[in-house]
Amino acid sequence: MEKDEQQVAENQINIELNEEVAEGIYANLAMIAHSNSEFVIDFIRMMPGVPKAKVKSRIILTPEHAKRLLHALQDNIQRYEQTFGPIKRTEEAPKFPMNFGGTMGEA
Incomplete structure (x- = not known):
C-alpha cells in the first residue's frame, strides 16, 4: 500500500446508520x-390546529462544529440551487395554526 493510500485508510470512519435513525424525523421549526x-x-414539529409543539430531537454542538455545520449547509444549499434553481423564501413568519392545505377534518 502506498503512503497516500495508507493515510486515507487510516483517516476513514466507519459510520453506522440503523433503520430507525435512517427513517428520519420530520421537523418544521428549529x-x-x-x-x-x-x-x-x-x-x-408543529401541527395545524394543535397549540402545543413537541421537540422531536435536540442536537448539542461545540461552537467549532456549529460553524462547520453552517458552512456545510451553505455549501449544500448552493449546490442544490445550482441543480434545481433558487429556493423561494418568504420573509413572512409562519402563521399559527398552520394550514398545510386541504380541508380540516375531525375524527
Whole structure:
C-alpha cells in the first residue's frame, strides 16, 4: 500500500446508520440557543390546529462544529440551487395554526 493510500485508510470512519435513525424525523421549526461552550438546536414539529409543539430531537454542538455545520449547509444549499434553481423564501413568519392545505377534518 502506498503512503497516500495508507493515510486515507487510516483517516476513514466507519459510520453506522440503523433503520430507525435512517427513517428520519420530520421537523418544521428549529430553535437555537447557545452558551460560551455549546450550541443547542431543538428540532420541533408543529401541527395545524394543535397549540402545543413537541421537540422531536435536540442536537448539542461545540461552537467549532456549529460553524462547520453552517458552512456545510451553505455549501449544500448552493449546490442544490445550482441543480434545481433558487429556493423561494418568504420573509413572512409562519402563521399559527398552520394550514398545510386541504380541508380540516375531525375524527
